[in-house]
Amino acid sequence: MQVFSTFDESTYLELAISSLEQKGIKKEDIFAVPLHNRQEERKIFDTLHRSDGISLIDIAMALATAFSVIGASVGFILAWGPIYWGLIGAFIGFILGLGIKLFMVKVVRKQRTPLRGKSAEVILIVDCDDTKAELVEGILWEHLAMGVAKVIKK
Template identity: 65%
Template sequence: MIMLQLFSTFENNAFLELAISTLEKKGINRENIFVVPLDNRKESRKLFDTLHRSDGTSLIDIGLAIATAFSVIGASIGFELAWGPIYWGLIGAFVGFVVGVVIRLFTEIILKKKKRRLQGKHSEIILIVDCKDGLAEFVENVLWNHYALGVAKVVSDEAKSK
């Protein structure tokens, strides 16, 4: 008989307890159910990227777009001003870049921080169930019906060696 391990993640709530009790009622021994609590991140995420780590968020994308627009406007108006179109185009580009970076910093620090705090769905518990191949489908359905955040099946090493 092939032995499987089912891994699933849950939030820490009553549905996890209900899933475990349902599995025990079906005949899966307590020794074959393993529950591991996870430690959640306590430190906040870093805003600026390093050479070795990047979160995919760019702080200069809006700055470059606004700098382009402001430089075109500055150069157009600069034909009638004292310093000429080149200086006013450069001034417009600099001001637009600074405005864009400030807008992006505001959205990252203020708005997205609130959004990250409100999202709430964090994996807090890992549940590992050892079962025979015939019960795997039932165990997987029980886990999904009790609101598992994710489920994976792995064939046990005992079955691979035979």
């Protein structure tokens, strides 16, 4: 049976491995795989196949609507008329909203959640007998594993 678990890179992982070795699990049956941090910056613009969940045009559309209504209202007095001034207001509102959202994503959010400062996780794989699976799982939970799963080998 194989027991998979994830840990933060910390001393609890080392304590879990040494505790497993003390309980009779061989070093050859314990396999730790560190995950690497993301090195490149996240892309701002979404594609058809990938989305990060951040919408860039939500504020832009709201401001475009508001500015187009204001532009159309004022356009009754101005020379070009309400249609042209409504379109001009919509364009100005959209550009302003897009600029605000880009500023928020690139500057404000980057300061709040630094991506490079996070430590990566470690996947720990323990190969053991079915009789020791409960013991191994208990040891891993004891040493603050983030998640544990058991897989039966055939």
